[in-house]
Amino acid sequence: MATRAAQKRLTREYKTISENPPPYITAHPSESNILEWHYIITGPENTPYHGGQYWGTLIFPANYPFAPPAIRMHTPSGRFQPSSRLCLSISDFHPRSFNPAWEVSTILIGLLSFMTSEEMTTGSVSASEVERKYHAARSRWWNSTGGGSQARNPANKGNIKAGDGGAKFKSEWPEVDAENWTWMKEQGIDTTTGNKIDTGSPSCGPQLGIAAGSGHQAHAVVDAVIQQRDAGQGWLFRNKLALAGGLIFVYVLIARLLGETS
Known part of the structure; x- marks a missing residue:
């Protein structure tokens, strides 16, 4: 339980950070425990x-x-182990180096x-830039689904561990969670895997711009193609089979006539 001094100090700091949040940072205390604060950092440009x-x-x-707080980041980032305590000069790893003048905004x-x-x-x-960008692209999905396992993690207060998200995130950030679900729907994100849903089908060649179900249009296009092909060819080419048959018939007829007269 917070002391009266801690209660007063954190209440004042919540008012300050709400009215003047630092760039890329938002934070608030849990409704059930003023000593438990939740923050969201939005990844800055050029990182x-x-x-x-x-x-x-x-x-x-x-x-x-x-004394300083324990600091954890739950969302996979490629920079920190999810939900692990971080050893920083502003964290509970170094209580003697903590300055009481530092506030929540200073810490974040x-x-x-x-x-x-x-x-x-x-x-x-340690992670590559590609890996960190991959985590950034999936961070909204991870927060609101718990990595695709939102049904597995009930919205219990406190005791957040690696893999938590979904209901716990929603309980602290309901408006942000709603925005995330809207974003996932608009982007076509599979909420189980976090990947884009492939709605297309493979194609073996260029597609004609013909609407599905327009059978008469398809026939019209095919007829037009045949007409264009025939227009570029002569009469002899188009009737070559008939001419060949006629020549064979004439040859056979002449051969028989010559045979009868010999």
């Missing part, structure tokens, strides 16, 4: 996280601001700065 939606938590100690700005660097620490991972 492999651009457009990504990264959800995480700050778990403050009861004696905040005289520091986290964003570290995220966009390549420095390694406990809880961070």
Whole structure:
């Protein structure tokens, strides 16, 4: 349970960060526990996280601001191990280095700065730019479905672990969750796999611009093609089979006549 000082301080900081949120960052305390804060970092431009939606938590100690929070990022990012405590100078790994003047916004700005660097620490991972862009593209889907397993994770408060999402994300970010589902529908995202749904069928060649069910139009196009083909060919070419048959008949007739007169 938060001390009176922590309660007062975090209430004031929530008002401040709501009225003047830092760039790419939004955050709020859980309705059931003011010591449990949820944040979303939107990936900045010119980074492999651009457009990504990264959800995480700050778990403050009861004696905040005289001790720092535990910092976790739950959304897979290619930068941090999902839901692992991060060892930073602003986290609970280093309580002696924490400055009580630092606020929630200071902590989250520091986290964003570290995220966009390549420095390694406990809880961070190495990944390629391609891998991080891949995670960014799937982050909305992961948050709102729990990685395609939204039915598996009930909306329990607290105790968030790797693989959680879906109902837990929705319980803290209902408006963002609704936006994510709309986005997935518009983009044609399979909510089970996070991949785009392939609605097309393979084609072996160019397709004619003929609407399905327009049979008479199809015949008209075929007739026109035949007419164009015939227009470029002479009478002899079009009737070559008949001429060949006639010549054979004449040859046989002459041969018989000559045989009778000999």
